[in-house]
Every structure is written in structure tokens, then in C-alpha cells.
Amino acid sequence: MAKPKVAFYWCASCGGCEEAVVDLAEDILKVVEAVDIVLWPVALDFKLKDVEAMADGEIAVSFINGAVRLSEQEEWVQLLRRKSGLVVAFGSCSHLGGIPGLANLTTIEEIMANKYDRAPTIDNPDGTRPLPRPVVDGYELELPTPWNTVKRLDEVIEVDYYLPGCAPPPELIMTAVQAILAGELPPKGSVISPEKTLCESCPLNESKPDELVITEFKRVATSQPKPDECYLAQGFVCMGPATRSGCGERCIHGNMPCRGCFGPPPGARDQGTKLLSAIASAGAAENKDEADLFAKGFVDPAGTLYRFSVPSSILKRTLKGK
Amino acid sequence: MATDQFEPRIVGFLCRWCSYTGADLAGTSRIQYPPNMTPIRVMCSGRVDPTFVVQAFAEGADGVMIAGCHPGDCHYDVGNYRAMRRVPMLKNLLEQFGISPERLMLTWVSASEGRKFAADVVTFTETLRRLGPLNFAGETKATDELNLKETAPAV
Numbered sequence: 001m002a003k004p005k006v007a008f009y010w011c012a013s014c015g016g017c018e019e020a021v022v023d024l025a026e027d028i029l030k031v032v033e034a035v036d037i038v039l040w041p042v043a044l045d046f047k048l049k050d051v052e053a054m055a056d057g058e059i060a061v062s063f064i065n066g067a068v069r070l071s072e073q074e075e076w077v078q079l080l081r082r083k084s085g086l087v088v089a090f091g092s093c094s095h096l097g098g099i100p101g102l103a104n105l106t107t108i109e110e111i112m113a114n115k116y117d118r119a120p121t122i123d124n125p126d127g128t129r130p131l132p133r134p135v136v137d138g139y140e141l142e143l144p145t146p147w148n149t150v151k152r153l154d155e156v157i158e159v160d161y162y163l164p165g166c167a168p169p170p171e172l173i174m175t176a177v178q179a180i181l182a183g184e185l186p187p188k189g190s191v192i193s194p195e196k197t198l199c200e201s202c203p204l205n206e207s208k209p210d211e212l213v214i215t216e217f218k219r220v221a222t223s224q225p226k227p228d229e230c231y232l233a234q235g236f237v238c239m240g241p242a243t244r245s246g247c248g249e250r251c252i253h254g255n256m257p258c259r260g261c262f263g264p265p266p267g268a269r270d271q272g273t274k275l276l277s278a279i280a281s282a283g284a285a286e287n288k289d290e291a292d293l294f295a296k297g298f299v300d301p302a303g304t305l306y307r308f309s310v311p312s313s314i315l316k317r318t319l320k321g322k
Numbered sequence: 323m324a325t326d327q328f329e330p331r332i333v334g335f336l337c338r339w340c341s342y343t344g345a346d347l348a349g350t351s352r353i354q355y356p357p358n359m360t361p362i363r364v365m366c367s368g369r370v371d372p373t374f375v376v377q378a379f380a381e382g383a384d385g386v387m388i389a390g391c392h393p394g395d396c397h398y399d400v401g402n403y404r405a406m407r408r409v410p411m412l413k414n415l416l417e418q419f420g421i422s423p424e425r426l427m428l429t430w431v432s433a434s435e436g437r438k439f440a441a442d443v444v445t446f447t448e449t450l451r452r453l454g455p456l457n458f459a460g461e462t463k464a465t466d467e468l469n470l471k472e473t474a475p476a477v
């Protein structure tokens with residue numbers, strides 16, 4: 001029997017998800033043995049026309065990482081959707097919008113202005129900006145256009161499964177690959193990770209009080225958390241109560257509060273408001289002034305509560321600049 | 323009265339023990355106030371999950387009011403303190419999403435304060451008239467549609 005064909009593709013991402021596949025170490029050999037990789041831009045030289053030449057549905061599964069930010073990315077993922085039996089959103093950016101999704105807290109005009117005019121290291125007196133169709137040596141080139149809004153993969157194409165994490169841990173990738181190869185698939189639309197919160201599997205959970213009280217916020221930039229007490233109880237914003245388990249508590253083991261890369265736990269629609277509800281209620285403020293002061297201590301709520309999930313939040317983007 | 327003035331859509335989360343009863347009293351006492359609010363009866367102001375508030379904005383509300391018992395009077399003891407602690411933080415969050423913090427109002431209305439309830443609705447409606455329509459759903463959809471066009475960055 002012919003080996004199933006597998007594609008890896010990247011959109012708006014940092015390369016960490018590619019690294020995660022390489023991190024499979026010897027396990028990658030098992031994967032390579034069992035499948036035929038037909039597309040993997042970071043490692044193998046296949047082109048758009050190679051994929052276009054395939055029959056619809058010919059690729060058994062496409063693992064797509066990164067958020068969708070450019071016109072070109074939309075074209076690629078639509079092509080891959082047509083050519084693939086299954087599409088797996090691989091990693092936080094594809095699943096939730098991820099770090100690139102933070103761009104939805106501003107506008108493309110602002111980003112362009114910062115990058116090409118305002119940055120202190122920029123000297124651009126003519127105000128040159130990238131063009132979608134520049135003419136170079138008499139040839140008109142077509143460049144991908146950045147959009148105003150960064151999207152999750154499932155806002156652009158239908159997604160069968162989600163592999164969460166920034167980046168997904170190797171064990172989880174192997175679980176997913178083996179399940180797919182064995183045809184033992186969870187219900188369509190599943191996030192391949194345990195159905196509980198990070199707090200429930202956190203080694204510091206014992207020290208998390210039932211009745212949480214936060215008197216003052218602390219930040220990892222300016223003070224160091226004690227490694228043996230629930231970070232939230234210490235006043236560091238930890239996304240654990242509003243985040244799905246399955247990462248192996250990587251950050252916690254590194255003495256870092258969870259930043260929320262696995263996305264909301266089952267049943268929670270919006271990761272940010274879920275945590276906001278928990279931490280704000282844990283405040284000790286007894287009147288409006290104290291409550292205002294307490295809220296002020298929580299710097300950059302949107303960037304913290306939705307570090308990986310602005311495009312999957314209920315509000316999805318800012319209206320700033322409108 | 324000008325007929326073309328902007329009529330904001332307000333979602334009001336009213337705690338059933340004090341504020342909803344207060345709103346009822348405003349009605350039975352025939353106190354006049356603008357009809358802009360859709361009241362939603364909740365058990366306690368502490369029951370108003372911040373998720374409800376963002377959902378209301380995402381579905382087209384121009385303003386959201388949360389009304390509960392006065393501090394010390396909550397039937398669940400501290401529910402209104404929870405609301406009081408959440409609201410400023412939620413306002414900061416909304417602001418980052420381009421939603422003016424003035425569009426979220428927290429107030430205390432007892433069962434006997436029909437007049438205060440009406441006055442709060444008047445003030446809030448006026449604030450929202452001044453701010454103009456939010457139409458978050460429509461505006462985000464419009465920016466989404468920008469995605470469909472090729473947005474040639476200005477040279």
C-alpha cells in the first residue's frame with residue numbers, strides 16, 4: 001500500500017512550530033517511515049505547482065501552522081484544504097491567532113507607520129513603503145498583501161483538528177500523528193489535548209488557596225516568583241485557570257507563570273474574560289477608588305489575557321483607528 | 323423632540339433583589355425614562371460574567387449597564403463587591419479594544435429607588451448619545467472586509 005501523503009505548511013509564524021517537528025528527534029524517523037512528505041517549505045523543495053498538480057484529497061493530512069495574515073497565505077491554505085483529506089491547525093497561531101494576532105490590537109496603517117516611518121532606527125525621508133506590485137528592472141512583481149485583521153486558520157478554511165501550544169510539545173504531536181495513522185480519530189473539531197485546565201495538572205496546585213486573594217499585582221519583569229507557591233496566589237498573573245492542560249506545565253517548571261498558549265479550556269468561550277473574572281474577583285478592594293487602583297496595577301490586560309488569542313476572543317480586534 | 327437623534331441600544335444586567343425591583347417601581351410609579359434599555363434579570367450583579375459584557379458589545383450594544391444592590395445589601399453578601407472589582411479592569415480591557423470605558427456603567431439601585439434607576443438610565447443614555455453609535459459587530463465586519471480587498475499600503 002502506498003504511504004499516506006503528508007504536508008507541512010507555515011503561515012504567519014516564527015518557525016518554532018517547524019522546530020517542534022524537528023524536536024521529535026528519533027521519532028521523526030518513525031514518521032518519515034510511515035508517511036510520504038509531499039510539502040515542507042522549511043526543509044524540502046516543493047513548489048506551489050507541485051501541490052496544484054495533485055488530485056483533490058490526495059494529501060492525507062496537512063499540518064498548517066501560523067495565523068493567516070497575507071493574501072498569499074489565504075491562497076495556499078485554500079489550495080491545501082482542497083488537496084487534503086484532513087487539515088490540522090498546528091500550534092497556537094493557527095489555533096487561536098497566536099502572537100501575530102496581537103496585531104489586531106492595532107491597525108495595519110499603524111504598524112506600517114511604525115515600521116517604515118517612526119522607528120528610531122529608520123531613515124526614510126521619502127516615506128517609501130512596500131508596494132503590492134513593484135516594478136523592478138522593467139518587470140512587474142506581485143507581492144503578498146498584508147491584511148488589516150489577522151485570522152485563525154479556521155476563519156479561512158475548515159479545520160478538522162487542533163494541535164495547541166506555542167509550540168505543540170513533541171509528545172502531543174506524536175499522539176496526534178499516531179491517532180491519524182491508526183485511523184483512531186477523536187470527533188471532528190477536537191482540540192487534541194486533555195479536557196481540563198492547566199491548574200488541575202499544575203504541580204503548584206496544592207498551594208493554590210480555595211479562596212484566592214490578590215492584594216497587589218507583581219510582574220516577572222520586576223520581581224521573581226517563588227518557585228513553590230501558586231503564582232496567582234503570589235500576585236503574578238498566571239493564565240492557568242483559563243488555559244487548557246496538556247503542555248506538561250512547561251512554563252511552571254521554568255518558574256514562569258502560564259501565558260495561556262494552549263487556549264481556553266473546554267466550555268470557556270473567551271480565555272481573557274474568563275481569567276479577568278477570576279483575578280478581579282480575587283481583589284481585596286472595598287470601594288471604587290481601591291478597585292480602580294487595583295485594576296491599574298494590572299498592566300496591559302488585553303496583551304496579557306489574550307497573548308495568544310486576540311483573534312479567537314469574542315471581540316476579535318480593536319476598533320482603534322476607526 | 324428631534325426624531326433623528328441617535329437612539330443607543332443599552333443592555334442592562336439588573337440584579338433581581340434590588341435593581342430589577344427598583345426598575346419595576348420606576349415603571350409602576352410611571353416615572354418617564356428613555357426606552358433604550360433591554361433589561362436582563364440576573365440573580366446578582368456578581369453573576370455578571372465579563373464574558374456577558376463583551377458578548378453584548380460584540381452583538382451590537384452601544385452601552386452596557388450593570389446594576390446591583392448597594393454595598394452591604396447584596397443578598398449573596400459580596401456579589402456586588404465582585405462586580406465593583408471587575409468593572410474597572412474590564413473597562414481597561416475594553417479601552418484596548420477601542421471601546422470607550424464610558425460605555426460600561428456600574429450603579430447601585432435599591433428596591434425603593436425607582437427614581438434613581440430612571441435617572442441613571444437618563445444619564446447613561448445621554449452619555450451614549452454623546453459618544454455615538456458603537457456598532458462593534460458592524461465595524462469589525464467592515465475591517466474584515468478590508469481583508470478581501472487588496473489594501474495597497476499608501477506610498
Ligand code: SF4
Pocket residue numbers: 198199200202203204205208229230231232233238239240241252257258
Ligand atoms: S494559577 Fe498557575 S501556578 Fe497556580 S495552580 Fe494554576 S497553573 Fe499553577
Ligand code: SF4
Pocket residue numbers: 165166198243244247248249250251252257258259260261262263
Ligand atoms: S504553561 Fe501555559 S504558556 Fe506555558 S506551555 Fe503550558 S499552556 Fe503554554
Ligand code: FES
Pocket residue numbers: 337338339340341365366367368389390391395396397398399401402
Ligand atoms: S443580590 Fe443584588 S447585587 Fe448581589
